[in-house]
Amino acid sequence: MSTPEQANSTDAAKRRAAVWAASQVEDGMKVGLGTGSTSALVIEEVGRRVAEGLRITAIATSEASQKQALGLKIPMSDFAHLPQLDLTIDGADEVQEGTLYLIKGHGGALLREKIVAIASKKLIIAVDPRKLVKTLGAVFTLPVEIVPFGFETTMRRLKDLGFDCELRMNDDGKPFVTDGQHYIAHCKLPQVGFDAKQAAEKLKATVGVVEHGLFLGMASKVVIGGPEGIQVLEAAR
Numbered sequence: 001m002s003t004p005e006q007a008n009s010t011d012a013a014k015r016r017a018a019v020w021a022a023s024q025v026e027d028g029m030k031v032g033l034g035t036g037s038t039s040a041l042v043i044e045e046v047g048r049r050v051a052e053g054l055r056i057t058a059i060a061t062s063e064a065s066q067k068q069a070l071g072l073k074i075p076m077s078d079f080a081h082l083p084q085l086d087l088t089i090d091g092a093d094e095v096q097e098g099t100l101y102l103i104k105g106h107g108g109a110l111l112r113e114k115i116v117a118i119a120s121k122k123l124i125i126a127v128d129p130r131k132l133v134k135t136l137g138a139v140f141t142l143p144v145e146i147v148p149f150g151f152e153t154t155m156r157r158l159k160d161l162g163f164d165c166e167l168r169m170n171d172d173g174k175p176f177v178t179d180g181q182h183y184i185a186h187c188k189l190p191q192v193g194f195d196a197k198q199a200a201e202k203l204k205a206t207v208g209v210v211e212h213g214l215f216l217g218m219a220s221k222v223v224i225g226g227p228e229g230i231q232v233l234e235a236a237r
């Protein structure tokens with residue numbers, strides 16, 4: 001549990017990161033809009049700029065972000081009309097120092113987030129400093145989106161592969177269902193000898209797994225909001 005002061009400073013850090021990320025949107029761009037509390041601040045800022053005359057077209061990564069963007073009168077489109085995006089801005093649950101590998105999906109939107117991110121020339125990730133980790137899985141579990149049919153057997157096979165997972169539940173005791181009508185398994189990652197690329201390959205090859213929350217080599221930049229300003233990390237290419 002964070003104190004009210006800590007919560008305020010985290011909110012301020014998220015907002016700083018979000019405002020900088022939104023400032024990277026240029027007139028005429030096709031933009032992907034992420035999901036989560038930091039992305040909501042990005043959408044708010046993009047909406048403010050649109051009201052001032054910025055002309056963009058956007059695609060959202062969740063129903064919640066779509067609704068927020070439409071409420072702010074951001075012109076929204078889809079992949080039938082926009083084959084490629086110039087820039088996507090999203091949040092993350094963890095960012096690994098050095099590699100800029102990400103864990104995403106605790107907002108339940110990892111599948112659409114990954115579809116939008118890979119259709120974008122650039123992906124900017126906006127976070128507060130708590131998200132920076134040395135080892136992926138240090139703080140958060142890895143969300144893995146799975147098909148509801150036979151989820152029990154899929155989760156058993158994930159366990160056999162070394163992923164100890166629990167099904168994400170709602171407060172009413174029913175499984176959480178994503179925008180794509182799938183379930184989410186939250187998997188603990190081993191903290192010693194974890195190989196993210198190998199894990200990503202294993203997960204992709206598991207029948208019943210739709211997608212996983214490891215975003216490897218996808219972030220172009222990560223902006224970290226802090227108490228006084230921002231820090232921008234760039235991917236080594």
Ligand SMILES: O=C(CO)[C@H](O)[C@H](O)COP(=O)(O)O
Pocket residue numbers: 034035036037038039090091092093103104105106107108109110113
């Ligand atoms: O991956 C995500 C949603 O699926 C979010 O980007 C991630 O959970 C970070 O959210 P927040 O900005 O609220 O901390």
